[in-house]
Amino acid sequence: MGELVRSTIRVEGVVQGVGFRPFVYSLATSLGLTGFVGNDVDGVFAEVEGEADSVSKFLVLLEQQAPPLARIDRVKAVAAAPVGSAEFTIAGSVPGGARHALVSADSATCADCLRELADPADRRYRYPFINCTNCGPRFTIIRDVPYDRPQTTMSGFAMCDQCAAEYHDPANRRFHAQPICCPACGPHLALTDARRVRRPGSSADPIGAAAGLIGSGQILALKGLGGYHLAVDAGNEAAAGALRARKHREDKPFAVMVPDLASARELCELDEAAEQSLTSGRRPIVLAPARPGAADRIAPSVAPGNRQLGLMLPYTPLHHLLLERLARPMVVTSGNTSDEPIAYRDADALVRLAGIADAFLVHDRAIHIRTDDSVVRAFGGREAVLRRSRGYAPEPLRVRPGFTRPVLACGAELKNTFCLGKEDRAFISHHIGDLENAETLQSFTAGIEHFRRLFGIEPQVVAHDLHPDYLSTKYAAELTGVDLVGVQHHHAHIAGCMADNDADEPVIGVAFDGTGYGADGTIWGGEFLIADLHGFERAGFLEPLPMPGGAAAIRQPWRMAAIYLEAAYPDGLPAGLAVRDRNGQAWPAITAMAARSINSPLTSSAGRLFDAAAALLGVRDLIHYEGQAAIELEQLADPGTGTRDAYSARIAVDTHVLIRGADLIRAAADDLAAGVDRPVIAARFHHGVAAAIAAVCSTLRDRSGLRVVALSGGVFQNLLLTTMAVRRLEDMGFRVLTHSRVPCNDGGISLGQAVVAGTRDRLGLV
Numbered sequence: 036m037g038e039l040v041r042s043t044i045r046v047e048g049v050v051q052g053v054g055f056r057p058f059v060y061s062l063a064t065s066l067g068l069t070g071f072v073g074n075d076v077d078g079v080f081a082e083v084e085g086e087a088d089s090v091s092k093f094l095v096l097l098e099q100q101a102p103p104l105a106r107i108d109r110v111k112a113v114a115a116a117p118v119g120s121a122e123f124t125i126a127g128s129v130p131g132g133a134r135h136a137l138v139s140a141d142s143a144t145c146a147d148c149l150r151e152l153a154d155p156a157d158r159r160y161r162y163p164f165i166n167c168t169n170c171g172p173r174f175t176i177i178r179d180v181p182y183d184r185p186q187t188t189m190s191g192f193a194m195c196d197q198c199a200a201e202y203h204d205p206a207n208r209r210f211h212a213q214p215i216c217c218p219a220c221g222p223h224l225a226l227t228d229a230r231r232v233r234r235p236g237s238s239a240d241p242i243g244a245a246a247g248l249i250g251s252g253q254i255l256a257l258k259g260l261g262g263y264h265l266a267v268d269a270g271n272e273a274a275a276g277a278l279r280a281r282k283h284r285e286d287k288p289f290a291v292m293v294p295d296l297a298s299a300r301e302l303c304e305l306d307e308a309a310e311q312s313l314t315s316g317r318r319p320i321v322l323a324p325a326r327p328g329a330a331d332r333i334a335p336s337v338a339p340g341n342r343q344l345g346l347m348l349p350y351t352p353l354h355h356l357l358l359e360r361l362a363r364p365m366v367v368t369s370g371n372t373s374d375e376p377i378a379y380r381d382a383d384a385l386v387r388l389a390g391i392a393d394a395f396l397v398h399d400r401a402i403h404i405r406t407d408d409s410v411v412r413a414f415g416g417r418e419a420v421l422r423r424s425r426g427y428a429p430e431p432l433r434v435r436p437g438f439t440r441p442v443l444a445c446g447a448e449l450k451n452t453f454c455l456g457k458e459d460r461a462f463i464s465h466h467i468g469d470l471e472n473a474e475t476l477q478s479f480t481a482g483i484e485h486f487r488r489l490f491g492i493e494p495q496v497v498a499h500d501l502h503p504d505y506l507s508t509k510y511a512a513e514l515t516g517v518d519l520v521g522v523q524h525h526h527a528h529i530a531g532c533m534a535d536n537d538a539d540e541p542v543i544g545v546a547f548d549g550t551g552y553g554a555d556g557t558i559w560g561g562e563f564l565i566a567d568l569h570g571f572e573r574a575g576f577l578e579p580l581p582m583p584g585g586a587a588a589i590r591q592p593w594r595m596a597a598i599y600l601e602a603a604y605p606d607g608l609p610a611g612l613a614v615r616d617r618n619g620q621a622w623p624a625i626t627a628m629a630a631r632s633i634n635s636p637l638t639s640s641a642g643r644l645f646d647a648a649a650a651l652l653g654v655r656d657l658i659h660y661e662g663q664a665a666i667e668l669e670q671l672a673d674p675g676t677g678t679r680d681a682y683s684a685r686i687a688v689d690t691h692v693l694i695r696g697a698d699l700i701r702a703a704a705d706d707l708a709a710g711v712d713r714p715v716i717a718a719r720f721h722h723g724v725a726a727a728i729a730a731v732c733s734t735l736r737d738r739s740g741l742r743v744v745a746l747s748g749g750v751f752q753n754l755l756l757t758t759m760a761v762r763r764l765e766d767m768g769f770r771v772l773t774h775s776r777v778p779c780n781d782g783g784i785s786l787g788q789a790v791v792a793g794t795r796d797r798l799g800l801v
């Protein structure tokens with residue numbers, strides 16, 4: 036027998052509620068080690084004793100073979116004196132003290148549970164709430180920490196004897212699975228109307244009845260993991276159209292849930308990264324190019340005017356059972372009317388969705404935290420998150436150099452998230468939504484309180500946007516006993532992109548978006564910043580033009596076309612401009628309003644430049660959702676048009692580097708008059724914007740010596756533009772940072788604010 040050694044081990048990260056202790060138990064016993072393992076507020080602690088080789092092997096396998104939902108941040112192992120322990124045991128939880136243990140995100144039904152779900156001999160056969168330590172609801176059902184059943188919305192369900200035996204058996208794969216349940220003791224489904232009256236004849240098989248209802252063209256409200264969904268047959272145009280009409284959602288694409296990867300491949304072109312996202316336990320909606328044949332299976336109203344489809348695989352047992360019965364793609368969209376947050380409480384959902392859904396498939400496990408489906412796409416071989424919510428939140432990002440004092444970042448106004456930072460972790464919230472009504476504001480404030488409790492963070496530094504009217508800014512201003520740090524919107528975008536890429540050297544930041552409050556009080560949005568994590572210099576921007584009517588110009592892209600065309604043709608507009616003819620009556624009033632500077636704030640917004648091009652090309656004069664005109668312009672663009680056909684914009688180099696955006700609009704208008712195809716014009720415009728970005732970055736490199744470019748802001752949701760810009764910049768020798776783990780849109784602002792505030796605090800500048 037070899038030398039006997041003992042090791043004291045601490046594991047930090049997402050290691051609770053994910054089957055970590057039974058894993059440690061079986062690993063230790065398989066290696067013939069003695070000792071114990073337990074949970075406390077900091078994570079998992081263990082002591083192992085045995086032969087030196089076995090203990091070393093244990094430490095290696097501890098990280099290599101950790102359970103699928105575990106995310107290990109740190110393992111600390113310290114040698115101790117052997118005590119001659121005789122067996123390996125699992126110790127109880129130790130409450131109290133600081134809270135470092137991390138709450139896991141919700142995770143899709145695992146393969147083991149799916150096997151049991153389909154096994155007629157299993158006691159959970161076809162049970163729609165089956166879960167285990169490796170899968171199921173987590174963040175959405177947790178009320179408080181430590182993560183134990185009484186602190187979840189499963190507290191009202193007393194375990195039956197069989198479930199209790201599994202729960203307490205360290206060798207069982209449901210050992211300490213807090214949401215453990217079965218048909219005898221767990222939640223149940225019902226198919227009802229809006230008054231909670233059961234659908235006649237549905238009691239024995241509510242899922243079959245619900246599938247029948249969708250199959251016959253009706254609209255089903257479906258209680259999911261993070262909220263209510265509305266579901267219809269994705270191949271039924273009448274049903275999809277009715278859903279749009281009742282939801283008051285005019286054009287924004289719906290997501291489609293398909294039963295498996297094979298069906299997803301039939302509908303969309305998927306690369307390896309897209310397939311990985313689609314099949315991951317996080318189960319986001321994955322945006323991917325639709326195959327030509329998809330139109331035969333998916334109704335036109337599902338994603339009108341879009342070459343992409345948003346696909347998702349089932350992530351709860353209920354989804355699996357429902358899709359199996361339906362046996363075709365199903366539209367799954369948020370349970371709300373346009374602009375409202377997704378409904379998640381039963382009473383509220385029944386009222387709000389009564390006029391939309393024909394029936395409700397509901398259950399009695401409460402949702403504690405509303406979380407929307409996350410949205411991602413593949414870019415450059417990796418996942419790029421566009422909405423980070425279910426399956427991702429509340430998992431923290433590690434950031435450097437970290438926070439000396441705890442930080443709260445309140446985020447932006449649209450697509451709001453907030454972020455709590457402590458030590459080297461940034462806890463970005465689930466997607467809160469647009470902070471423009473009482474209900475989202477309530478989720479924002481309640482969400483912050485919830486995160487503070489869950490992670491034991493008492494913020495001493497609070498970061499906010501400079502916009503005085505953002506509700507998130509007002510919230511920050513009302514806090515007492517904290518140090519406030521205002522962070523400029525586009526600086527937050529760039530800092531967020533740096534943190535996303537774990538970069539801390541200074542960069543040339545290109546922040547292109549719709550609107551952000553500038554350091555000078557004007558509206559920025561086409562910015563080139565020389566930036567690091569604590570400050571920035573505004574080095575260049577798109578030449579500012581008036582936005583006639585302010586917010587009205589955002590809703591009516593033709594107004595920006597008018598402004599850009601007037602700037603492009605100072606000696607008078609050419610004849611035959613369709614956009615002017617379409618808006619003939621209002622046109623003179625709008626241009627006069629701008630000329631007299633009446634309610635016409637100046638903006639350097641890149642979003643408005645895209646709006647102008649879209650309206651000029653007849654894509655869209657009015658929008659129904661943020662960014663719609665630009666999104667449709669991207670869809671219109673001919674991907675085959677080459678880089679050499681780029682329009683060119685003059686670049687003025689002075690104190691600032693200025694792009695004359697009106698040149699791009701003039702080139703497009705000239706092409707239009709010459710009869711060039713609109714898809715070619717749209718492509719040449721995109722190339723022109725990418726070329727202007729590259730030209731300004733080149734000038735700024737000469738000036739600053741910086742060779743890293745960070746691209747951020749909602750405009751870079753445009754895949755075509757991002758691809759073109761990255762290619763040009765890389766060809767010029769730049770290293771280019773793009774977003775991956777947090778959105779490039781305003782959902783990524785809170786992370787940027789947090790790292791800027793944290794860095795300033797570290798430097799004593801707060």
Ligand SMILES: [Zn+2]
Nearest residue numbers: 145148167170
């Ligand atoms: Zn499972």
Ligand SMILES: [Zn+2]
Nearest residue numbers: 195198217220
């Ligand atoms: Zn049970």
